[in-house]
Each structure stands twice: as structure tokens, then as C-alpha cells.
Amino acid sequence: MIDNASVEQLKNNMDIVEIISNYIEVKKAGANFKANCPFHGEKTPSFVISPAKQIYHCFGCGVGGDSIKFVQEYEKLNYPEALEKIASMMNFSLAYTQGTSDNNEARRVLEQVQTWYAKNLDATPISLEYLRNRGITQQSIETFGIGYVGQSQELMNFLSANMLTIPKAEEAGVVAQRERGGFYARLTERITFPIYSTSGAIVGFGGRTITNHPAKYINSPQTKMFNKSRLLYGYSKAKESIYRNKKLIVCEGYLDVIMFHQAGFHEAVATLGTALTEEHLPILRKGEPHVILAYDGDKAGVAAALKAATMLTASGFDGSVVLFPDGQDPADMIALGQVQQVANLLRNGQALIPFVIEMMAKSYDLNNPREKEVAFASVKSYLDNLTPIIREAYIAHAATVLGVNVALFGGSVKLENTKARFEEVSRDDVGQLSIIKTLMDNEKLVNKVVNVIEPAMFGNYASLLESAINGEQNTNLTGLSLDESIKVMDEEELSRSLASYLFRYYSARLKSITTDGQMPLQQKSFLIRKIKMDILPRLRRGELVTYKF
Missing domain, CATH: 3.40.1360.10 (Dna Topoisomerase Vi A Subunit; Chain: A, domain 2)
Incomplete structure (x- = not known):
């Protein structure tokens, strides 16, 4: 249990505006702060935070309370969990009457592992050489706590020698469990970068490969303490x-x-x-x-x-x-x-x-009347989302960039054709479109995709994938780039998405091969065995593999 005196001390140090602003945007409104209520949909702010009283109240849906209540409701936590969450934000150490805090133990793991990572760096010339070649000084290495982690077993030995339990290390995001049992270090053979909360409490790590691993950078997984977003x-x-x-x-x-x-x-x-x-x-x-x-x-x-x-x-x-x-x-x-x-x-x-405005316009051929119309509609839609005074200030600039009359911005425009429509898509389609959008966002990941997927494997989106791979610009790709329902992934998420898509693809191929009455028996047996015994198990482990039929 958390010691009552510790709870009171934490409460005395809480700033409700600081805590709530970690979750939602708040704006000053006289002596108070206002925001759109996170507990019911609204466009006009009715959620009021009082710094003087250290409480919040929504005049729309009636919810209210203090900092602890807010974190409980927003994070769906019980009272002790909310206290630990707030303590983590504030870098405050809670005292316990029995046992220890889960978060405190997990943070102790992170702190000791960080100390060990930092010590390892000096004994790893290749990592130091990389950092020196990038121009990073010894002072910066120490200031940012840059370190190094070697083989998985080295970390496991360190945890054991320092009596840091595996469950707490897993909770901290330092180790993960294998499908077949046993644990392994999430980061191996990487330069490490400790990641801190806004208050300066360590919450996770990033790692940069020095062995040309396909995933150049990897971050800690999401935990109670670490949310990269x-x-x-x-x-x-x-x-x-x-x-x-x-x-x-x-x-x-x-x-x-x-x-x-x-x-x-x-x-x-x-x-x-x-x-x-x-x-x-x-x-x-x-x-x-x-x-x-x-x-x-x-x-x-x-x-x-x-x-x-x-x-x-x-x-x-x-x-x-x-x-x-x-x-x-x-x-x-x-x-x-x-x-x-x-x-x-x-x-x-x-x-x-x-x-x-200028980048939107550059996405289209303004010498083509139809594309110019789409460009105008896109820019107008963007300006219409700004406040009236800001919108008014930039209409002339938009008209000049697009080469249209200022008066056009005063009318209503049908926006149905301004972007490709991806609303009515399945979950699998969203995965494919996210892969394509990620390539548009980060061309450095193109090789990672083309090494395992050919455009023809993407079915209805084959031409869209090919255009993204080739760095082309067209209306469909522009529409995809503006579609907020399709997310851009980081490299780690892309790897998982590719493995998932390839698993579905080869599972479908397996089914079609099994029912193919025209394929020679010897070839069919080989392919069924190859997919079942080799390709699918490797994909299930997250390994990116491909096979040309």
C-alpha cells in the first residue's frame, strides 16, 4: 500500500493544469483554463480547469474532480494506479507501507540498465568511432547518457547479477518473451539513447544498430511509463x-x-x-x-x-x-x-x-484545368479550417499561388473529387494503404519493402504501390497522403505490417495451391511443404521472407 503521508505530499505538489495538459490541449481563459472535454464530443470548450481550486468541471457532461480523478477516468486506472502514474509524471518517489510499487520497481530496472549501458560504451570502440564520426563530443555523450548494449545474454546476465527480476524487466520494456518460452533482450548490438518523460524520469530506450540490422532504429515498446506518441x-x-x-x-x-x-x-x-x-x-x-x-x-x-x-x-x-x-x-x-x-x-x-499552401499546390499540375480545380478545392478546404481572421489574411497568397481569382474563395465548392476515396476499405486494405503511405513519407524504407514484396502481390493496390516505389505523383497518391484515417508507420511498425501482410498473402497462396487441380503433384507437394514448414513459421516469428513461385 502507498503510505498516506506520501500521498498527501504528492497531492501538495500537484498542479492540475500541468497534469491535464499532458493529455489534452488547454488554453488560458481569465483566471482559469478551458479545453474541449475529452469525455464527450464537443466543438465548443466547456471543460474548465481551476488552478486556484485544483479541480476541473465540464459544463457539458457534468464530469469533474481533481487531478487524480482525471487521470483515473482518462487512463481507466484505479486510485493507486493513478497515483503512481502522476508520481511518474512528476518524477516523485512514493513511499509504501507494504511491498513496493510496480512502477518504482520497473523504473529501478530502467535506471540500473541505463547505468550499465552507459558504462558499456567506453568498452565498444566501434560505437565510439561511429559517434565521433558523427561529430558528437564526450560531453554530449555524458549529457544525453548515450550507451551501448551487446548480445542478449549479456543483458540477461546483468539483470540476474543485480537481482533485477525478469517480470519487472519485461514490464519496463527491456526484455520480451519468446513464443517458445524464455526471454531475450529487446535491444542488442545497438548504441542506446535513454528516453525521459517531460519531468526527467527515465521511461524507455531507443537503439541504433551498428551491425546493419534492417531496423536501423528501435524504441522501447509501449508500457505503463512509455508512450512514444x-x-x-x-x-x-x-x-x-x-x-x-x-x-x-x-x-x-x-x-x-x-x-x-x-x-x-x-x-x-x-x-x-x-x-x-x-x-x-x-x-x-x-x-x-x-x-x-x-x-x-x-x-x-x-x-x-x-x-x-x-x-x-x-x-x-x-x-x-x-x-x-x-x-x-x-x-x-x-x-x-x-x-x-x-x-x-x-x-x-x-x-x-x-x-x-505552396506544397499543396505543387502536388498538382496547375496547367491542367481539372488538376487545378482539385488543387484549389484542397487549398480552400485547408483554409476553411483556420480561424476567420487567419483565413482572410492568406486568401490573397493562396490565389496568387494557384493563379485563381480571390473571389472564388468566397463561394462554396464541391470537394467530392479532391482526393481518392479510401473510406470503404477493409482492415486488410488499411494495412496495405498504410504501407504505401509510409513509403511516400519515408523513401529510405523503399528498399525494405521491395526486397520482400512485388507490386503484383498488392492486388488492387499494385499500381498505387508501384507509383509510390518510383516516387511518382498522381491524384490517388495525393489523396492517400491527405487521408488522416490511413497512418504512417515507423520502421518497426512497418516490419510488423509487412510480416502480417506476407503471412496473409502466403496463406492465401497455400489455399489456392492446395485446390489447384492443374499443378503437377511433385511441384504442389514441394510448394505446400515450403509454405507450411518454412515460410509461414518464419513470418509468424516476425522474420521478413519471400519466395518467388
Whole structure:
């Protein structure tokens, strides 16, 4: 049980606005804060938070309570679990009268494993050489706690020697269970990056392969403490500068963040292998900073910047976009001593709304009247989601970019044909479309897909996959890129999705081969045995395999 005195101490240190803003966007409204209620659908905020009374109340559905009650209802936790969740957010250590806290034990595992990872780095020349070649200094290695993990058994031995139990290590996301029994380390032969909550409590790890593993980066799985969609790498170290300078730099990876900080840009953070999503908005909103999207200038970077800028502006954020030129990323430029050039780029970024308008227009051939009409409808739809004053301010710019009369923006436009329709699709279709959209978002993953899948294997979406692989632009792909119901995956999720799709594909092939009366018996027996005994078991384990018939 949690000690009562510890609970009271925790309550005395709670800030209800800080806690609730970890989950939803809140805006100042006089002495209080307001938000759209997360417990019932509404468009006009009726959810009020009182910092003075440390309570919340929704005038729409009637829910109300304190910080603990909110976390209980939002996370579907019981009272002790909610206390532990809040304590984790606040980096507060609860005291217990009997036994120990599950979260405290899991965090103890993370802390000790992190210490061990950091010590391992010095004994791994290949990892140190990689970091040095990327321009990372010893001070940055220590500041960000960069480490190294070797073979799986080494971690298992460490856990045993330090009396860290396997169940708690599994709960912390450090180990996983094999299908056939036994446990293994989730990260092996990787440079490690500890990941912290906004309050500075360790919650998980990221790992970068040094053995050319197909998955270049892997993060901890989702746990009670770790949700990558609500975290930003480096935020706990950046937040003081973000609040002070009213600026936040979103970049693409661990090394970009580290190099930005190393060069004096202490407001840099990064998403954890995912695109920027609405779940990140509450943390981005803190301090009301100017948000700079600092992405690579390749096709994937532009697509990610467009998606993020569209979401941010629809949510009322102010900010700008910086696309790094000539295939360079910020880490490369800083490593080459081009710090002043990076500073100039950040200072002269393009405002979010003009960027969205111009990138949307570039997706179409404006010399083709039909495509121009679709482009106009897309841009108008985007502007119509902005506040009236902001919309009015950018209509002239949109009209100039599209080459249309300003008066057209005052009328109503049918939007039925502005994007390909993917609403009526099955679960399997969504998986295929997510694979295609991921390739559009990150061209570096194309080889991973083409190594195991040919367009012909994608059935109705064969031509769409082929267009994405070849980097082509067409109306269907543009429609897919604008369809928010189809998600972009990180590399780990893509691997799982590919394995799942291939399993279904080869299961269907097995069924068709079994019922094929024209196939020679010897060939049929071989293929049935090959699929049953080799391909499907390997796919079930998550291994990406393929076979040409």
C-alpha cells in the first residue's frame, strides 16, 4: 500500500493544469483554463480547469474532480494506479507501507540498465568511432547518457547479477518473451539513447544498430511509463530554454537533437520514430512557443513537414518550416562546422501557412484545368479550417499561388473529387494503404519493402504501390497522403505490417495451391511443404521472407 503521508505530499505538489495538459490541449481563459472535454464530443470548450481550486468541471457532461480523478477516468486506472502514474509524471518517489510499487520497481530496472549501458560504451570502440564520426563530443555523450548494449545474454546476465527480476524487466520494456518460452533482450548490438518523460524520469530506450540490422532504429515498446506518441526526445533537457526563448525546434532524430544542443540550440526535440501527431500537441503547446519544423529537404522530409504544418496550423500554432538543402540534415551541417548557416536557416524559415499552401499546390499540375480545380478545392478546404481572421489574411497568397481569382474563395465548392476515396476499405486494405503511405513519407524504407514484396502481390493496390516505389505523383497518391484515417508507420511498425501482410498473402497462396487441380503433384507437394514448414513459421516469428513461385 502507498503510505498516506506520501500521498498527501504528492497531492501538495500537484498542479492540475500541468497534469491535464499532458493529455489534452488547454488554453488560458481569465483566471482559469478551458479545453474541449475529452469525455464527450464537443466543438465548443466547456471543460474548465481551476488552478486556484485544483479541480476541473465540464459544463457539458457534468464530469469533474481533481487531478487524480482525471487521470483515473482518462487512463481507466484505479486510485493507486493513478497515483503512481502522476508520481511518474512528476518524477516523485512514493513511499509504501507494504511491498513496493510496480512502477518504482520497473523504473529501478530502467535506471540500473541505463547505468550499465552507459558504462558499456567506453568498452565498444566501434560505437565510439561511429559517434565521433558523427561529430558528437564526450560531453554530449555524458549529457544525453548515450550507451551501448551487446548480445542478449549479456543483458540477461546483468539483470540476474543485480537481482533485477525478469517480470519487472519485461514490464519496463527491456526484455520480451519468446513464443517458445524464455526471454531475450529487446535491444542488442545497438548504441542506446535513454528516453525521459517531460519531468526527467527515465521511461524507455531507443537503439541504433551498428551491425546493419534492417531496423536501423528501435524504441522501447509501449508500457505503463512509455508512450512514444506523447513523448518528445530531449524535451526534459530543452523545456527550460523553450519556456525562456518561446521557441521549440522539432527535428527528425536522436542525433539531430544532440547535435543541435551541442551547437547551442537548446530548444531542439524530436519525435520517437513517428510523425508528429495530435497526441503531441499538448506538450508542444506548453509555453506557447514558436514551433520550427527542422526537417531534411528530401521527399520524405517535405511530406512530413507538410503533414505536421497542416496539423499545427489547424490547431492554432504559430511557427515556420526549415528544410535542409542538398540532402544534408542538421546533424551533418553542425558536424561540418556550419553552425552559423544552420542558425540562418532557422531564423529565415518559411511560415507554416504559406508553406502548406505552396506544397499543396505543387502536388498538382496547375496547367491542367481539372488538376487545378482539385488543387484549389484542397487549398480552400485547408483554409476553411483556420480561424476567420487567419483565413482572410492568406486568401490573397493562396490565389496568387494557384493563379485563381480571390473571389472564388468566397463561394462554396464541391470537394467530392479532391482526393481518392479510401473510406470503404477493409482492415486488410488499411494495412496495405498504410504501407504505401509510409513509403511516400519515408523513401529510405523503399528498399525494405521491395526486397520482400512485388507490386503484383498488392492486388488492387499494385499500381498505387508501384507509383509510390518510383516516387511518382498522381491524384490517388495525393489523396492517400491527405487521408488522416490511413497512418504512417515507423520502421518497426512497418516490419510488423509487412510480416502480417506476407503471412496473409502466403496463406492465401497455400489455399489456392492446395485446390489447384492443374499443378503437377511433385511441384504442389514441394510448394505446400515450403509454405507450411518454412515460410509461414518464419513470418509468424516476425522474420521478413519471400519466395518467388
